[in-house]
Amino acid sequence: xxxxxxxxxxxxxxxxxxxxxxxxxxxxxxxxxxxxxxxxxxxxxxxxxxxxxxxxxxxxxxxxxxxxxxxxxxxxxxxxxxxxxxxxxxxxxxxxxxxxxxxxxxxxxxxxxxxxxxxxxxxxxxxxxxxxxxxxxxxxxxxxxxxxxxxxxxxxxxxxxxxxxxxxxxxxxxxxxxxxxxxxxxxxxx
Numbered sequence: 030x031x032x033x034x035x036x037x038x039x040x041x042x043x044x045x046x047x048x049x050x051x052x053x054x055x056x057x058x059x060x061x062x063x064x065x066x067x068x069x070x071x072x073x074x075x076x077x078x079x080x081x082x083x084x085x086x087x088x089x090x091x092x093x094x095x096x097x098x099x100x101x102x103x104x105x106x107x108x109x110x111x112x113x114x115x116x117x118x119x120x121x122x123x124x125x126x127x128x129x130x131x132x133x134x135x136x137x138x139x140x141x142x143x144x145x146x147x148x149x150x151x152x153x154x155x156x157x158x159x160x161x162x163x164x165x166x167x168x169x170x171x172x173x174x175x176x177x178x179x180x181x182x183x184x185x186x187x188x189x190x191x192x193x194x195x196x197x198x199x200x201x202x203x204x205x206x207x208x209x210x211x212x213x214x215x216x217x218x219x
Contacts, residue, residue, distance in 0.1 A: 109197030159209015
């Protein structure tokens with residue numbers, strides 16, 4: 030037992046303070062931690078776009094499924110991603126899960142119009158991952174979400190539609206009945 034105020038007590042406190050200082054010095058800043066969760070992909074215009082790693086993985090999975098079937102690859106269109114991200118965030122913020130916007134009835138085409146994307150055709154995929162399912166964080170990986178979509182004919186038809194050439198992947202963290210991630214992926218053609 031170490032007596033309060035003893036020399037050994039002071040050394041223990043000093044040692045612990047040094048440990049805490051080390052932890053702070055080697056801890057990532059929030060900005061650096063966020064940067065580590067990003068991946069660069071090439072957009073449809075050839076410019077580099079930063080996506081969350083899960084979103085970049087979803088694009089890779091969609092393209093692998095398409096090329097395995099001799100279909101064209103899709104490219105990331107920032108405007109399509111903006112519409113998808115806004116929809117995921119809105120579903121979380123206003124606690125609903127639907128292709129139609131709560132209260133207004135907007136469909137994916139309306140949301141694409143709002144971001145200035147002159148679409149001809151589109152397909153939208155949505156998924157909520159949370160509630161203790163998935164990995165240790167309670168959410169599904171991009172690959173598991175993709176497998177669920179590919180197991181459903183309607184979703185698979187969207188992913189493999191050769192007429193759809195651009196993609197907007199979005200995953201937003203938040204709460205929908207429980208903590209998790211809201212996915213919206215829009216494939217479209219203009």
